[in-house]
Amino acid sequence: MSTAPTKTKPVEERRNVVILFAGDSGDGIQLTGSQFTDSSALFGNDVSTFPNFPAEIRAPQGTLAGVSGYQLHFGSVEIFTPGDQCDVLVVMNAAALKANLIKLKKGGAIIANTDGFDKKNLRLAGYIDEADPLTDGSLSEFTLHSVDVTKMTRAALEGLTLGMKEKDRCKNMFVLGFINWMYSRGMENSERFLHQKFAKKPDLLEANLRALKAGYHFGDTSETFTTRFEVKPAPMPKGSYRSITGNQGTALGLIAGAQKAKLDLFYGSYPITPASDILHELSRHKNFGVITFQAEDEIAAISSAIGASYGGAIGITASSGPGIALKTEAMGLAFMLEIPLVIVNVQRGGPSTGLPTKTEQADLWQAVFGRNGEAPIPVIAASTPIDCFDMAFEAVQIAIEHMTPVILLTDGYIANGAEPWRFPQSKDLPGISVPTVIAIGDEGAAKHSVADSHDASGKFLPYARDERGVRPWALPGQPGLQHRIGGIEKQDKTGNISYEPKNHELMVKLRAEKVARIADRFKPIRLDSGPPEGDAIIVGWGSTYGAIRTAALELQAEGHSVAHVHIRHLFPFNKGLGPLLKKYQQVLVPEMNSGQLRQMLRAEFLVDAQGLNKIQGLPFTSAEIKEAVLNLLKR
């Protein structure tokens, strides 16, 4: 068949559309969603996605607990969030409808797989007396399209030797084909994907292709659907684009940093949701000198990374809250050793095991304060999937150039979410200078000299510092630089064990000063949008970026004097932040926690910051932020 958009039905143009695909966690919803996202991005739309799935791999079928969702916002305009509410809700069963109907706009479209609304499914979803919402008129304020996806998929696959179970697994491709038709998409990308995925399984390839095409044809021929839609490409800056998730961005940023520093990358990690995809991604790139080590536990993961950094690679570890808690002691060691190390926390709902697959920003205090003794570690945060790349790169840069562990905070929302990325050229990325010490008789090998790293007698001083407070990175194997380091308090300069009271105070201060001076490298603080002074400023950090930006732009368009600043450097803060906040009457800090940044801002700058706090394992909608700002402006 021709996969080019046909012209048999009228086409209406839309600026932006939010589709929510929902079904059982085994229905292949994530795949349908991510494939349509890819096609939309390739077509030139701006996109933002929000996969939302249960913690269980195959939760009980048909129940509310088992519902998996994938929300996609795509448009011919700039898109910052996956959308507050959806225009189209695609549901594979009754539970998916029940769990997600609240997210559908009044007048929005429902595409329901009728086979998922039999008595059993209705009962499991908790519809009283098994009343079928598809037929009882309760959905009258929406546009309902009932489609027997299962039946039509089976019909399309008739004659294939697959079992019924395998045939039914192709339902998601029927849906993808149909949505491709509905939004006037070509099928090339979906077909190419299937050819790659099932290259070695020709019968499954044939089945999936057939289901995909059947879905497309169904749209074309069915009388239920009278109109198709078109979302034109977005006016995005010129350049080459690809689609990227936050975890991919983090992995690529880490590799790019290591490459720019000309170092091998060692990644020590223990599987944990939602950080494991970083391990998966990195393990595919060994030809970049990347070594991935799946350690026996979280403590070994970070300790092995410390060992690798000691050996001269850039050691990296990642986890989520519970795993980060286990790494705490080793973070203190890395801080005390003053060696480069990157610790990524892909935050999830806490405390304890909490909400493994849901998002939260509640580990900020853990990152900034969570160690014994005074052990300040720089903390930076990514705000979007793309920003994960930039911040991961910066984490590597700070770690190496300042000889310190660095904590990078992302979260499940941006880690799994995807957006189009105008990827950089490697030549445009900054260089990273490694504070290698010049060994006596080894001058040729030096990359960067560290002043005064030897005493008058020529003895090496592992804890001599340069003007930024940074010590030299002497590596085993370098002749004449043998030295011992450890977690015990050390004498200034020599690094020898010292319990001398004044020396301890000096060392605590020197280490803190070194970290504080990292703020010297930050660019001047920049507003994301809004006036340089005014009635209110919204201060965000991390993944709330899209919702805050959308709300701020709307408020500004409506004439309100509201600015938005997004903090990437949480410790130390940008030096311009305090003075900036004082230029506004009100300060609002939206956070997916009970007010952790808010308290830090109040403590640091004595500003009367107000909180907007959502602790539901879900990101903010822009409407929630807008409403909070408007309420604040009334005060």
Next chain:
Amino acid sequence: MSAVNGTVAPEKIDFSSDQEVRWCPGCGDYSILKQVQTLLEQSGKKKEEVVFISGIGCSSRFPYYLDTYGLHGIHGRAPAIVSGLRSVRPDLSVWMITGDGDALSIGGNHIIHLLRRNVDVNVLLFNNEIYGLTKGQYSPTSPEGAVTRSTPMGSTDHPFNPLALVKGADGTFIARSMDRDPKHMREVLARADAHRGTSLVEIYQNCNVFNDGAFEVFTEKANKPANTLFVEQGKPLTFANGTKGICIKEMKPRIIDIGPDFSPNDCWIHDERDNFKASILVRLFDDPNHEGAFPRPFGVFYVNERATHEEKLQAQVKRAKEVKGLGDLDALLKGEHTWVIE
């Protein structure tokens, strides 16, 4: 190094650091330090290519006393630090210093994984059956009933048999020595150093402050012959000055009297490569005070040469570079599917 064709003795290098050694006077650690220094001096290694990694405890101060590279880590985690270091630096000579508490209690998880992965490192496990640095609590190797500061009525915990644990984790070099027998220790350490893979040497080390004499039944002249068995490759297992031996009968070890009925030829001949015999050797762990107890074996019990962890890791990196070509950052950033906005 100046050792060419064995005609010139290696240049003697002093491996001791300028730091004052701070163990208690009379501690068994001094003897181990001395033997390690001597071994390094005789080994022809360069100071800069040697790295000592340790955890926490009295023994773990060891790295400070050697003029090599050293990292004094955190409690129990030295195996993990070693694993990361070796992964990126297979060129170095790495030694790990640990104790019974560090390796078998807080670091128990890490030590078994180090062993199964077979990371190339020489592990010196100083076993003194007590927590010394925290001043005298029982350790995971303290015998049941041990009266210590934390067990005034005696320990209720069954102790680890460290080398049986090592064998269970598929250790590839398993040996035991003692602080009071420097010559034996030096020979065992040299063998450990020569082995590629995780070489684990358990060293009975006397803590003369908190657990004095814990091993004197094995180490002191009067008791040593009857209670110890020094195994040597290809030699029969005999002890008590050659008057007794061990044979295997019906799959079980038995003590026999060498004399009219049995000759040394009837004894079990030690073979370091024998996996099953090694499993029995590590199990000769009787309380020496019990009637008919087996003597405690010392020496190299088991050697198995399988590929090291870092060899396999580096081989994958090498293969990836051969197959995919050296990493091209621009190609990586570009990814597989791109589109252009004009």
